[in-house]
Amino acid sequence: MKFPKIHSLKEIAEIINCEYVGDADFQVHGMNEIHVVEKGDIVFVDHPKYYDKALQSAATIVLINKNVDCPEGKALLISDDPFRDFNKLTNHFRPFQFSNVSISASAKIGEGTIIQPNSFIGNNVTIGKNCLIHSNVSIYDNTVIGDNVMIHAGTILGADAFYYKKRAEGFDQLISGGRVVIEDNVGIGALCTIDKGVTGDTTIGEGTKIDNQVHVGHDTVIGKKCLIASQTGIAGCVIIEDEVTLWGQVGTTSGIRIGSKAVIMGQTGVTKSVEGGKTYFGTPIEESREKLKQLANIKKIPEILEKLK
Numbered sequence: 001m002k003f004p005k006i007h008s009l010k011e012i013a014e015i016i017n018c019e020y021v022g023d024a025d026f027q028v029h030g031m032n033e034i035h036v037v038e039k040g041d042i043v044f045v046d047h048p049k050y051y052d053k054a055l056q057s058a059a060t061i062v063l064i065n066k067n068v069d070c071p072e073g074k075a076l077l078i079s080d081d082p083f084r085d086f087n088k089l090t091n092h093f094r095p096f097q098f099s100n101v102s103i104s105a106s107a108k109i110g111e112g113t114i115i116q117p118n119s120f121i122g123n124n125v126t127i128g129k130n131c132l133i134h135s136n137v138s139i140y141d142n143t144v145i146g147d148n149v150m151i152h153a154g155t156i157l158g159a160d161a162f163y164y165k166k167r168a169e170g171f172d173q174l175i176s177g178g179r180v181v182i183e184d185n186v187g188i189g190a191l192c193t194i195d196k197g198v199t200g201d202t203t204i205g206e207g208t209k210i211d212n213q214v215h216v217g218h219d220t221v222i223g224k225k226c227l228i229a230s231q232t233g234i235a236g237c238v239i240i241e242d243e244v245t246l247w248g249q250v251g252t253t254s255g256i257r258i259g260s261k262a263v264i265m266g267q268t269g270v271t272k273s274v275e276g277g278k279t280y281f282g283t284p285i286e287e288s289r290e291k292l293k294q295l296a297n298i299k300k301i302p303e304i305l306e307k308l309k
Helices: 009-016 048-055 082-093 288-299 301-308
Strands: 002-008 019-021 027-031 041-045 061-064 075-078 156-159 164-167 170-173 179-182 193-195 201-204 279-281
Touching: 002 009, 009 019, 009 027, 009 075, 009 082, 027 082, 041 048, 041 082, 048 061, 061 082, 156 179, 193 201, 279 288, 288 301
Parallel strands: 027 041, 041 061, 061 075, 156 193, 179 201
Antiparallel strands: 002 027, 019 075, 164 170
């Protein structure tokens, strides 16, 4: 998430009431999660196990709970609770905006686009030309939709990320300030849920078609011309390259990559990253030919045991 304007390190420290290490005028452009940070971004870290990863990341401002040696060219924000203060920054720069109308006055809707009854279009949403939004679709704030997109009834774009920190009193949610971006010629079935990024974008690439009852987690990026069948669940921060096929009831773990033109057969659990151009099956996931050979051999076990008697 980029801020509307560049801020100084001192200004950011004042917002969250914390100390800082570095030049008071050090430039801060935005904030992001560690897997997508860029120069000028803030990243937060609150566990020693991940200090080095955060300090060596592309982020140039580290919101951290200990005063450590600061790498050259970077700055620190010293907080007793970086998780809490990251949320403060999200609320400051992208606060929740109440709406009491079906289509926000700040929404931009392209020529030829049809919006069926009982749909909700939030603040600062952009919808391109010749789209069809069926009834009871909810499109949360800041969502971007391209041209010639079809979204079927009951789908929700832009719900919060499923991202929590466990505390003694319960679970604390990391507030989502990102967006959903739907590119041109995408089709989305009924009753799908696509969560917005925590600070970045959840993206569905051009020409991709999604069946009914599919869930896409926060900050996931789906490539162009993919096919995703019913009841598939895609976790957060997954990269799915172009022309991938996911058949029904596929489930993925977070933070993995599925290579271009891979085919994932139904009910497969994608437990790790996989190369493109191959077909996969099973849990844990393996190339389908190998998995089917294993299953065939398992069926032979009773026959083998009988011969050994």
